[in-house]
Amino acid sequence: MKSRSPFFRCRDFGRIESDLMADLTINRVESRILDVPLIRPHGFATTTSTVQHILLVSVHLDNGVTGYGEGVVPGGPWWGGESVETMKALVDGYLAPVLVGREVSELAGIMADLERVVARGRYAKAAVDVAMHDAWARALNVSVRDLLGGTVRTELDCTWALGVLPLEVAVEEIEERIATWGNRSFKLKMGAGEPAEDTRRVAELAREVGDRVSLRIDINARWDRLTALRYLPELADAGIELFEQPTPADDLETLREITRRTNVSVMADESVWTPAEALAVVKSQAADVIALKTTKHGGLLESKKIAAIAEAGGLACHGATSLEGPIGTAASLQFAASTKAVSYGTELFGPQLLKDTYVVQDIEYRDGLVIVPQGPGLGVELDMDKINFYTRN
Template sequence: MTDDLRIDRVETVLVDVPLRRPHRFARAVMDAQPVLYVFVRTAGGITGVGEGVVPAGPWWGGESVETMQLVVERYMAPVLLGRRVDDLHRVMRDVGDVIAANLFAKAAVEVAMHDAWARCLGVPVHTLLGGPARTSIPVTWALGTEPAQVVVEEALGKLDAGLHHTFKLKMGAQDPAADVARIRTVAEKLAGVAGVRVDLNARWDRLTSLIHLPRLAEAGVEMVEQPVPGAEIEALAEISAALPIPVMADESLRTPSDAVRLARLRAADIFAVKTTKCGGLRASLDIAAIGAAAGLPTYAATSIESPVGTAASLHFACAAPGATWGSELFGPLLMAEEMLTTPLHYAGGHLHLPSGPGLGVELDPDKLRAFRRD
């Protein structure tokens, strides 16, 4: 059994998965999502898979799927080979001694090790995380920076189909006054039928936020995500204190140390936790626990993961007691192609835990070949 758990191969595959429609951020737009898959195989013949992914390239966190592939193959793989998949803490500590930062790349490897370890034991990944606190989680649908009528029509279509009940709109690509007017129009159209939230992707400064965000609260917007750059935690605290609606930290929150500082300064009301940006499942659990201890709920956020990364985030979100503010795990629904042999189960506005060992998902080898980069 000991030898069976040893890692004897680490492989990476880059794919570009087409989207159903372009997805627009404040600083980027994409019509396909690049994804790095990392496969960790044990001597016993069990393979675990993890995913490295960022939304539309290195503008968000500094990494890209291309840098992740290089870091995993050249620097992480030599640390992993010959080590046991259940020796996860020490392996990732040793990876950290070799590679600073690169949390997205580390997350791909850490999740692949969890998947392989759980498959070796014949249990789901959430068992390794303490078991499920819930078996499904609500899913918010993200809307882009398009004109108000376009996003209202998309939101109403989702509502009519019973797929989603809350929507998050991207901001920051337009003049602030025009952007606020656009959001107010959407909020008025959806008032009483759906929750409306906004994400500025750190595009405004402190003063712009203090001037314009109160008008969004007046219009019924129920949450504001990361209005100012990630390093400006004091400004985030001032904005949070000034608004009557919750402020969520995303770019300001990557590590447990960030979580402690945010909680101490009361700089946010909600923690946006992405297993990708946080370096994996264990650090994500630590951040959620810090938030829970400070009375700050966790929201399972997204980097627009494919079904593999989405499944990993789902296991975290269902295992973390403090993940009580729902999720944004819509990535697979935005993709034009199904990458799994059996799709993840979305129903009633929720994403439901899959059954089976490991992450509970299997990549479709035909789709992997079809979208693999040369």
């Protein structure tokens, strides 16, 4: 039997590729709000959460494939200016009409068009961006990280965030996390209390467990310059290894001063929402690390831009969290798996803070690591019974 010539093999490949790309038209976009309880209250600088509110967005293609994304703001609108209610209004009323009738492979063009329809609205746009990535990757039977450039790593360090907790409760939780999950890095929330007392609480915790674990703090931009310069040196002496956004987001000069005057790494979070803001931090030498939140930046495409700017400027990136559920966490893991610049580990622990899951197989955590899901799309499959149970009526 004659073998086919390269010409025919090339033609066959073109036909196969055409078949794979067929029916990629988006025929509808749906959203629903999930209210999922947490395993314990989680304290931020200004509020405490007992339930995580999640906007679940689904993008449906003509070929029957569905992709999912999550819109999640840590602790509600106080942090990012959006809520699940505002996200749903934006997705249903303004973003979805731009998607319907277009091929999901136009993803970059669609996201550009969304900028002309809705200013900012990054958390809502992130949910749409991720859902399109998931749908497109599933249609091609590849992982989302393949669409983003391929695999750099398959597992990442995972820091556990304690929130604002009394000393004895925090120590107990750290011991339990070490014994059960192998965590060796912990983040402590500050900024909710009086600075001197807050500092004393964290310093005491560092004396209790600091010789066995890495400790970092997040002040959520709540301290002014004088407060930061007064108390951060005490925290450095106590052994804290990272200061996350101690001062207001737009005050890069003070952030730079802290970075230069303390012998501790400084991470910018609230200061970096956009590629332009990432460039400003790099140019001003205001931080050592950038907290990358795929939700905060408006999705995976914009996050790639920020990671590239940080890498070019010599800054590390940290895979930060908005306390997403398993869908949003899987998206951030696919992103981190494909992005060399995410070299400062992650805190993508969101699913473990939820009291229940709504995917068939949980994301894997072990030995202080989080494992990147395998399989097409985001690598996770929804449990629709649980989705329906947690859907807000």
